Amino acid sequence: MEKISEIYTGAANGSFEVGQLLFEEGDFCLYLTLDELGRNDSLLLIRKSEIKQLVDQSEYLTEISRRRELLKQKGLADPFDLSAKVRQLKPDQAVESFLSILPGQVVYFGLVGNDYQQWGYLEDLSDGKFSFIDYPTVKYQNFTGEVDFGQIRRLAAFSGEWIMDNPELKEAQTGNAAANGFHEIHFKADDSFAVGQLLCEENDYSLYLTVDEVGRNDSLMLVNKKAVDEVVDQSAYLQDITRCHRQLLEKSLADPFEICDKAKQITQVADFWRLATGQVVSFAKDAWDEPNFGLLKDKEGDALTLAQYPSHKYDTFAGQVNLTDVDYLEAFGGELTFESTINNKS
Known part of the structure; x- marks a missing residue:
């Protein structure tokens, strides 16, 4: 080894x-x-x-x-x-x-x-x-x-x-960033933003397929609209990340954890909850906070029930969380996939 x-x-x-x-x-x-x-x-x-x-x-x-x-x-x-x-x-x-x-x-x-x-x-x-x-x-x-x-x-x-x-690697013409539907999701809590493609919306929530800083598919992120300062769909950064994503697609490097397979099963937010139940998720009550990690056991209304699981990296969360208090919640990213494999193994 x-x-x-x-x-x-x-x-x-x-x-x-x-x-x-x-x-x-x-x-x-x-x-x-x-x-x-x-x-x-x-x-x-x-x-x-x-x-x-x-x-x-x-x-x-x-x-x-x-x-x-x-x-x-x-x-x-x-x-x-x-x-x-x-x-x-x-x-x-x-x-x-x-x-x-x-x-x-x-x-x-x-x-x-x-x-x-x-x-x-x-x-x-x-x-x-x-x-x-x-x-x-x-x-x-x-x-x-x-x-x-x-x-x-x-x-x-x-x-x-x-x-x-x-x-x-930079193309002479990057094209229109909106062609791939990427958006910058800027949070009120700090200057950070996520980048993703909108999958669906429901009441106060939007669900995105996010990409990382390289342009790879990164996670499914449910965002509380009340935590969002603005959503930007045209910027130099989006043009560049679109270029990166396209080039990674050509090399079959854009979706290493097959998140697209999950995204294709989603037409409404309820589909996300169906897929995420039983998986390790991360969430933050304020976008600037370090996220909490826990095993999503159940969702009833806005009440999320999470359980601890054995992790070598995080102090995991157990208890109930009200979804309305959460700025964002993620599932199926590479980090979360590996954390879920620990739980499945155990």
Whole structure:
């Protein structure tokens, strides 16, 4: 089994990354990082001095390993073929061979002495200098200019979101964002918004098939209209996410957890409740709150009954919730699918 670790770099919020060590060379380590579902996520070059702690055994790592094995069985563990990049690395020249495949990529990097990170399109790397140029993006405040390699404390590349933001993939004509019916759903509670296609509406509620930041189908989300500030159906971001979604559809990467199959069974909100009962769902009473996770046992009127289930990631919720107090409720996303498999296994 692959050895994976929690990589702590002293973040104030205690956050960490999960990765598999590929190489150590000089002052650097090179990791293959994994996302929260256990998929290959990026290649991360990081100075050893940045790593404050490594944890090799935890309930979280056990859960990520379990998810990763399930993904491998379905051929979903490496959607953007990072394994091909790993095969290009030379064991005796790991850092140099990694750097050699970076030009022409969007990368995410941090500099020595700065606690923040930034994005940039790397045009060239020569004589120990990174040359970043401006490129069209609606997602990032991208960096332009030159950086000495000696200033780099960490640099990550080849994550799906950055690959999809590569200017080489941007079509000359993105078309009308509304062609796929995508909307930005902006919540009153904060500046966040979800992106999704409207499936149906009923009284105070709208049901969306959401997409993630890469453009993949993400979940079925029931939204309380009273929690919504506005719904936007035309924006530069929507045009770009539409492009990403179309390109992922062409590569059969847009619906890894087959949420469309669920969406096709829904013509009214009652159909959603029929499908979601018996599944792990997440909900938030305020959109800015961390969501609660629980097993949906029953719905009677506006009263939702949820039960706890064994989770290696969350303190799960048990009890009754009034639907009118909930800003949104989600089901069938990748995270929720994996949480549901724990319950089914138990």
